[in-house]
Amino acid sequence: MIPAFMTTNVRHMTLPSGQPIEIRPADPTEIEALARLRHDGWHDAHAAIVPAALVRVRTFENFAARLADMLGKVRVVGPLGAPQGLHLIAGDELYQFYVAARARGTGVAASLIADAEARLAEAGVETAWLECAIGNERAAKFYEKCGWRRSGTVAGRLYIPNGTFEMNVWRYEKRLTAGVGP
Ligand SMILES: CC(C)(COP(=O)(O)OP(=O)(O)OC[C@H]1O[C@@H](n2cnc3c(N)ncnc32)[C@H](O)[C@@H]1OP(=O)(O)O)[C@@H](O)C(=O)NCCC(=O)NCCS
Numbered sequence: 001m002i003p004a005f006m007t008t009n010v011r012h013m014t015l016p017s018g019q020p021i022e023i024r025p026a027d028p029t030e031i032e033a034l035a036r037l038r039h040d041g042w043h044d045a046h047a048a049i050v051p052a053a054l055v056r057v058r059t060f061e062n063f064a065a066r067l068a069d070m071l072g073k074v075r076v077v078g079p080l081g082a083p084q085g086l087h088l089i090a091g092d093e094l095y096q097f098y099v100a101a102r103a104r105g106t107g108v109a110a111s112l113i114a115d116a117e118a119r120l121a122e123a124g125v126e127t128a129w130l131e132c133a134i135g136n137e138r139a140a141k142f143y144e145k146c147g148w149r150r151s152g153t154v155a156g157r158l159y160i161p162n163g164t165f166e167m168n169v170w171r172y173e174k175r176l177t178a179g180v181g182p
Contacts, residue, residue, distance in 0.1 A: 011118070013111040021084075021108065023115040026074035030081050034074065035064035037083055041098035049135035050167065057160045066159070075119070077103075077112050084108050087116045094120070094130040097139075104138075113146050121176040128176055131156050131169040140170065148172040 011023045026034060039060045047055050067074065070088055074096075078084035084103035088096035094116050099109045120128045132139050134153065144150070149172065156169035 011115050013114070015107040015111065017106070021077055021111055023075055023077045023112060026071050026076045026083075026086065027080055028071060030076070030083060031064060031067055031071065033081055033083055034071075034076065034086055035060060035067050037086060037100050038067065038096070038098050039063045040101065044101060045136050045139060046133055050133055054158070054160070054165050054167065057165075062161055075112075075115060077108055077115075085112045087112055089116060089119060089123075092120070092125045092128055094128055097130070109142055110146060117174065117176055125176055127173055129171060129173045131171055134168060134170055136170075140172075143172050146174075148174040 009025055012020060013023065014020050039058070042058055042063070043055070046058070073090070074086050074088050076083045076086050078100075083100070085099035085108050086096065087094065087098075094113075097109075097113065097116070099112065103109075117128065129151075130143070130148070131154070132143065140150070151171050151173045153168050154171045156167050157164045158167060159165075
């Protein structure tokens with residue numbers, strides 16, 4: 001149940017199972033749960049495919065600090081305190097996109113990305129983009145299923161605690177039109 005103060009900007013959707021879900025703004029009380037979701041999701045997808053030096057700095061504390069800085073832009077699916085997924089938009093970029101292991105393969109991710117695409121389109125973005133680690137095959141398959149196209153391999157600059165970490169990444173793009181999403 002979402003408290004009344006959070007009902008602005010809530011998008012109601014239905015999973016293929018028929019279960020209703022809501023995508024809503026993040027709440028400051030759930031930073032720890034969101035940081036856990038992001039930390040675990042990042043390591044599930046990246047630990048085996050990116051350099052060890054990057055894995056070492058992707059600590060829970062690092063994710064919690066970053067989330068606290070960006071919380072106002074984070075959108076969440078799932079009940080308060082028990083999030084099933086999150087996304088974060090930065091300008092034209094779908095900057096963060098994570099679904100908890102227990103919610104993968106359920107359609108939660110498709111609903112979450114529909115919310116992100118709708119918000120990008122509402123903000124006037126015509127072509128949205130995202131970066132994905134080379135070899136993150138599950139994410140790549142998911143994005144392609146949702147109509148995103150790999151436009152190439154580019155030099156990514158990833159935030160790390162004392163600067164940036166450079167690594168080639170896949171760039172994905174999707175052309176949006178007003179009216180994307182529910
Ligand atoms: C990426 C993510 C959001 C996708 O959500 P999801 O619920 O797993 O997505 P779906 O199950 O709908 O789609 C994934 C597809 O990849 C397939 N897949 C699963 N494992 C795979 C693998 N190792 N290689 C290739 N495809 C794989 C699935 O079968 C599914 O395809 P299908 O619908 O044809 O069966 C989610 O897996 C996640 O949060 N992963 C960890 C964090 C992450 O990688 N975030 C993205 C950063 S760019």
